[in-house]
Structures are given as structure tokens and as C-alpha cells.
Amino acid sequence: MKKINKTRYAILGMLFDEPLTGYELRKRVLDSTAHFWQESDASIYPMLKKLKQEKKLTSHDESTGKRKRIVFEITNAGKKEFLAWLAKPVDEREHHRSEFLLKIFFGAHAHKNILLKLLKQQQLDLLAARKRFKEIGHIISHKNLATHPHQPFWNITVRFGLKRAASELEWVNESIQALK
Amino acid sequence: MKKINKTRYAILGMLFDEPLTGYELRKRVLDSTAHFWQESDASIYPMLKKLKQEKKLTSHDESTGKRKRIVFEITNAGKKEFLAWLAKPVDEREHHRSEFLLKIFFGAHAHKNILLKLLKQQQLDLLAARKRFKEIGHIISHKNLATHPHQPFWNITVRFGLKRAASELEWVNESIQALK
């Protein structure tokens, strides 16, 4: 079974209820899904072009003067494809690599101090991540965003990040103790 | 900054204290690091060849009759490279994609039942994962393995998997409730 490109679904999803430019799209991905989904320029712009060719998107030029601005809008065919993807079970074969855990796994070959340094760095990263998730949690619970129709789902993904960070922090602390 | 290939470190680490064939190497990866590190044939065999060219490994032929068998052994240069990697802080830019969370994030566009189905499948997968981690935990705590010098580190990575599964299970349950 061939692996299929999922950038298309991130794009279709972002465009589902409002037209955006490639740049705006990229920003959305950067500050709303960054902790579980990333895209770069070089994946977004070509994919927008491809989706347009497939008639999953339309585009219109909103350039003002010399300032370029191309806005993309989802078509019914695009919505249909997106919804079909949503309804499919997730791709089982998705697996992740963690260089950090690989180092821990081979820890017997390192001096204790090296491992402690790795674990403490991880601890700092996790504390920072937890703080960020808390902030995001606050932002989406207040003001205009609290009643946004997507808010409950954003909240679920934020809670995922929060819980993961908390559990990994516990693990790091426990592992630091075990090592000493 | 260029991304660097980390398959080499997985290989060097596995060969650090015993020579192995490519096939054995692959099996080790498959049943000891599979939950945080994977390799396929097509990454291992070419990398073994490359590492040999770089003099990080040596090989000798142990074929018996027609049965091929090429055993690779790490050199001092290989050990040195591996230890230098271990001591380096982990690559910050490592990020993961989760198709599952991407679907949840866009959940507002799906019917409730579709989301429940996704969450329940995830729940089943996590229960299976937790069971597997428990089994691995038992295996490495008993018999000859309990005193293996690497055991404490294996144990730390298993506890990582166990804790993560537990925390994600809590999250799934909570999310299923929230959705109803």
C-alpha cells in the first residue's frame, strides 16, 4: 500500500470555512497545529497549485498594486474529499522516531552525567511546552474564541498536549531519580 | 542546517557490544526499539555498506555452504562517533505528525459518530499498546535479562511507553465524555 500525502487534508481543512492565502494558511498551521502537524512553504505552495488543478480549490487574485495576494477557496469537490478523509480510520502505519529515546535506550554506553544532562534538557523543554499549552488553553477559553464552533475541538487537542507534557514530566523526574 | 541521517547511530549502538548480521540487527530494532525507532531493510543494508566504507564498521563473511551470512563489527572510529552523538543534545527540530490529532482538530466538520468511532479505535489501540508494554516490562524484569547491564535503560524506555499510553487513555476517555 502506497503512502499518501496528507498535506492536502491540512490545507482543505483550513480552507473549509474561510478562504485564505498560502501565507495565511501557513501561519494558521504554525500557530494552531504546530504541536502535532507542521508544514513548510515548500509543501504548501505546490500543493495549493495541485489542488487547484484537481478542482478541489479555486483561486482569485486580490493583489493590490504591486502587492501580490492570491486567495484560495475550497470547492464542493474539495469539501467532499476532506469529509471522506475525516470519516476514514487513521493510517495505522504512522509511527514516530524519537532520537531522545534512542539515546536513553543506549544509555549504558554513556556516563551518568551525560544522561542527566539529556534528561534535564528534556525536562526544561517539557516545562516550556506545558506553559505554552496552558497559555493556549487560556487564549481559546476567553473573549471571542470561547464561543467559536471549533473551540471544543481545539480544546481537546490542547488538553492532549497538556496531558502528554505532564505525563512525560513525571517520567523524566522519575528517570532522573532512578539514575542517581 | 542540514538534517542528518540517524539510522547510522541506531546501527552503531546495536553493534556497540556485539557483532551482528544485517538481519539480526533489523530484528533487534524490530523487537526492542519499535515503539520509538524503526528501520527497514532498505535503510539498514545500504547504511551498513556506507559505514563500512567510512571504516566505522568491519565485516567478515561467516557464510556456511550456500547460506550467506555477513557479520558486522564496530571499529574504534565507529565507537567514537557513536559516543560523540550520545553526548550531543538531541536535535531540537524533531517534530511529529499525528493524523489522528489533525482529524480531531477539524472535528467540527464531522458528525459526532465519526469522531466517536475515531476515538474508540484509538482507545483500543492504546489498550493494546499498554498491554504490550506491560508484557515487555515483565520479560525484561525476569530471568537472565534482569541483570543485563542495559536493563535499567530498557526499563526506562518501557516506562515511557507505559506512562504515555496511560495518559493518552485518560485523555481519550475524557474526550469521549466531553463529546457526548
Place this chain on the structure above:
DNA sequence: TTGCACATGTAAACTGTTACATGATTGG
């Protein structure tokens, strides 16, 4: 006037997987 955000895009390099290709040995 300088830096930042806006804005779009390509080329090259690299990573990694799937599918393909081939065959031997061992145990039930």
C-alpha cells in the same frame, strides 16, 4: 532607514518506504 511582516515560489537534496528479486535452511 532599517527591520519586520507580508507574500510567493523553485531546485536540489535527502529521507524513507514499498515493492521487487532471490535463494537457503530448519522444523514440524
Place this chain on the structure above:
DNA sequence: CCAATCATGTAACAGTTTACATGTGCAA
């Protein structure tokens, strides 16, 4: 005798990132 495991390897392809390339508009 047949299935599983041992054993090694390549070709083609898909995915993804980094670096490159170029320029505008605005605000301090």
C-alpha cells in the same frame, strides 16, 4: 513437503525540508 525464518540486496518512488530567490508595504 511446506511454511517460517534466515539472509541480502536494489529500484523506484513519494515525501519533506533546506536553501535559494525575489520583492512589497508599513511602522518605529
